[in-house]
Amino acid sequence: MKTITFIGNGNMALSIAKGLKDNYYIEVVGRNQQKLDAFEKDLDVKIDKNLLNDFDITDKIIILCVKPANVEEVGKQLKGTASVLYSVLAGTTLQKLQTNLNAKSYVRAMPNLAASVGASMTTLTGDAAYKDEAIELFNSIGSTRWLASEKEIDIATALAGSGPAYLALIAEALADGAVKQGLKRDDALAIMRGLFDGFGKLIQDVHPALLKDGVMSPGGTTAAGYSALEDGNVRSACISALEKAYKRATEL
Template sequence: MQTITFIGNGNMAKSIAQGLKGKYNIEVVGRNMERLDAFEAALGKKVEKFPLDDFDITDKTILLCVKPGNLESVAKQLKGKAKLLLSVLAGVPVEKLKKKIKSKAVVRAMPNLAASAGASMTTLTGDAEHREEAEVLMRSAGSVLWLESEKEIDIATALAGSGPAYLALIAEALADGAVNQGLKREDAMLVMRGLFAGFGKLIQEMHPALLKDSVMSPGGTTAAGYSTLEKGRVRASCMEAVEKAYKKAVDLSS
């Protein structure tokens, strides 16, 4: 079984590792051994744990899961040359990664937290000769899409990478709305989760506009609620959220 080396042990690393643990051996590298122990406990599987100081990456397949601002300090503590470096650092371009960390190939990957359930939407770009290897690896955590440019993956980061936070806000707000009208909190949460579970399946089959039109009958309850969302600029705010997140990714690349 192939070994995947995680450098970093935060939420994203844990989510991806949950998706990969059945198909790969996992080793994790970090500064704090207590946090590495917590990583192992959260994963529910034995992993090899190593301190970051002078860690040798020679011929390893690396998943770099540190914060973009920590790239410089982490890179200085690595030695050797990796076989493949997959980076989940938002906005950090391939050329910068190659300058900081020695590797035969570099691929940028942008998964999301649904990786922990094997349901991430992961976008990839980078050294095309390693496209298949990167796709096979990340497909263990969900769906994958190879993009042809780093601009595209920065845009996709703003959509799929950040998207769970946007949808969580909407989910919480809808449940709060039901509670505000008198539904018990626990019932509102169950209804909301059922809504999202069903919607997730429907959106795979239908265009959003057609899905909306199939629910919204003239003068009905959905139309009344929908008009309120439009008055509140929910559509425009979602588009602006993607724009702001994309611009932040571009800022991180400089």
């Protein structure tokens, strides 16, 4: 099996590593030995652990998972030239990566936290020579989509990268609404989870508008609830959320 080297040991690195650990050897580089040990424990598999200072990345397959603001500092502490560098840093351009880290090729990737359960929606762009390898790598943690430009991956970051937070808000709100009407909390949560599980399968093959029309009968319960969502400008708020998240990605 190939070795994948993670630079950074935060939540995103752990989520991706959980998805990759059955198909790749995992090496992790960080600043703190205790945090590296905790990473290994959470991953529940033996890994190679290394401290950041003067770590040699020569000919390694790197997944960069540090904070965007730390790119310059981290780059100064690495030596050698990686075979390929995959960056999961939101809003961090290929040019900035090339300026601060040495690699033969660069690819930007935007997975989400569902990587930990093998269900990430990961978008990719960068060196087209690594398109097939990038798709194979990130298919290990879910679905992938190669995009034509960095602008598109910044938009995709707002949709798929940040999307779990938006859906979590909607999920919580729906459960709260059921509790308000008298449903027990544990029942409301169980039903909401079943709803999302089934919807996730349906949306793969059916356009959202057709799903909505299929549920909404004239004068029925769905029509009444849907009207309330429109009154609350939910559609407009979702569109604005994507716009603001995209703009923020370009500012990082």
